Amino acid sequence: MKWARQGKAGIRLFIMTVMVLFAGSAWADLTISISGGSVTQIPIAVSPFANQAASPQPFSDIISNDLMRCGMFRLIDPSGVSAPMVQPMPFDAWHAKGADAWAVGAVYPQPDGDFSVSFRLMDVNKQSQITGYQFNVAPSQLREVAHRIADMIYESMTGDGGAFNSRIAFVNRAGHYFTLQVADSDGYNAHVILRTREPILSPVWSPHGGRLAYVSFEHGKAVIYIQSLVTGKRHRLGRFRGLSSAPAFSPDGHHLCIVLTFGSASRLYLINDDGTGLRPLTNTDAIDTEPDFSPDGGSIIFTSDRAGSPQIYRMPSTGGEAVRMTFNGKYYVSPRFSPDGKNIACIKKVNGQLRLTQLNIATGQEQVMTQASLDESPSYSPNGKMILFANADSGPGRLVVVSSNGLARTVLQAHAGDIRDPAWGPLLSNK
């Protein structure tokens, strides 16, 4: 049943790609289409792990869903072919199904309550092992192990770094409460970091993932806090007459770019992470907001309406002239650098609809990534291959992941409530 559903999802993805292709040429010269033809997806099968049904987590489903979400793989239905961990292995049958790679594994409880998880990734054509690993972990770590296995498969097959063993942060508004939550990269394992009756906005991760900076209204106005995820302790970042918001950590984690709003002007400032050393970066009377550091720390991109409508600008992180980067529409907001610094994810208003868009910095080319109306708050996965954002087209906000190549779009695990302001954190140690 499940695999039949995934087959249909594959068809939907194809249709979506074609729609993007059509839409791409419709609205502007600089907008290019997503070229489905130039992207090859690796055909892979992930067999249900031996004894998986008796374990607390559906291993092969977690791994398959991870691989599906990144857009780099085509998942082959594993049903009907045996999945032994040792030779002889049915390589001919996997080859007949079209799989180039095949993952097989087992999960067994140990006498001490832990689980032993082993897996092997096989090259179907060469009939040899690509990689394999064994873990002994507590039941609470089983999902993490599944994500680590997905990362190992990803890294072995693509040569790039993985992203699945990472966390996301987001704000959930449910009833009278706002909660700041942290979850696994697939939306599962969510737990509450902060709960308040007043709005919470704009969480961002410190470079190593140990802290979150966010905006809270618990004092009646927007105030930035930095909170340790290890100790739970937090501190208010400076005390200002107006609003403080839109925090962004520098790549070294020692200072932040923030926005202070006095009167009708919102300006960028740098500040040390202990709240000292405030220094101005911009001084227009417009709205400058949503700063983000380039991965090398040398520049900052931000949203500004200094030319009349919100557009994306770039300036040196030491201050200086800001250069406008977007010219192809009247509303560009929420810019975020890709981890390689080559692209920017943002939200662009296209025919009145707010859509996730990727901008190639070198060429100026744009890719509109969705056909939605209310996309917001994009952020890249640690390896840049996926973009997480919120979408409110069907009412309450949901978490959505699209692959950067445009081939996969996944709505993450549903959470009761209105989900906002997601932010993807760094990769956790995989070794």
Next chain:
Amino acid sequence: MIKKSAFSLLLVTLLAACASTPTKTAATKPAPVENMTQPAAATTGAAPESNTQATALNPFMDPNNPLSKMSIYFDTDKSHIKSQYMPIISAHAQYISSHPSAHVRLEGNCDERGSTEYNLALGERRAVAVEKVMEADGVPSSQLETISYGKEKPKALGHNEAAWAQNRRTDIDYLSK
């Protein structure tokens, strides 16, 4: 049933009382009877005297008085004040400047579309736009403060233009009158 009639009576009293001039002088004594021009004024005798007095102070309940309007609405992504709202802001400005104890918080809001942070800044700009008109009308800045809730506190919860229009606004919130 009895409660309901008492409430209607009070309401009628309110409407009638609001016709009086909302000045500080009026606040210190019962509204003059001759100001109660509406027919309903005949029933005011039935209401407790203290109520009559309290309602005479309150022009904010009279739908015909611009002071009863507490929200200024804006166009999408805009923060300039449309001409139809100027009389409302001016009426409040006049009240605030003639009541030195009055303190008002101007609360800027936005609809759900677009970025959280840009809307937070835009909400502040909408609050400041109203503040500037009030200051130009002579309100001391010490009697005013601004706050932006961005798109975090929508008044209308729908996902359509009707709801969005309700949420693009600055509320005039009297912390004291």
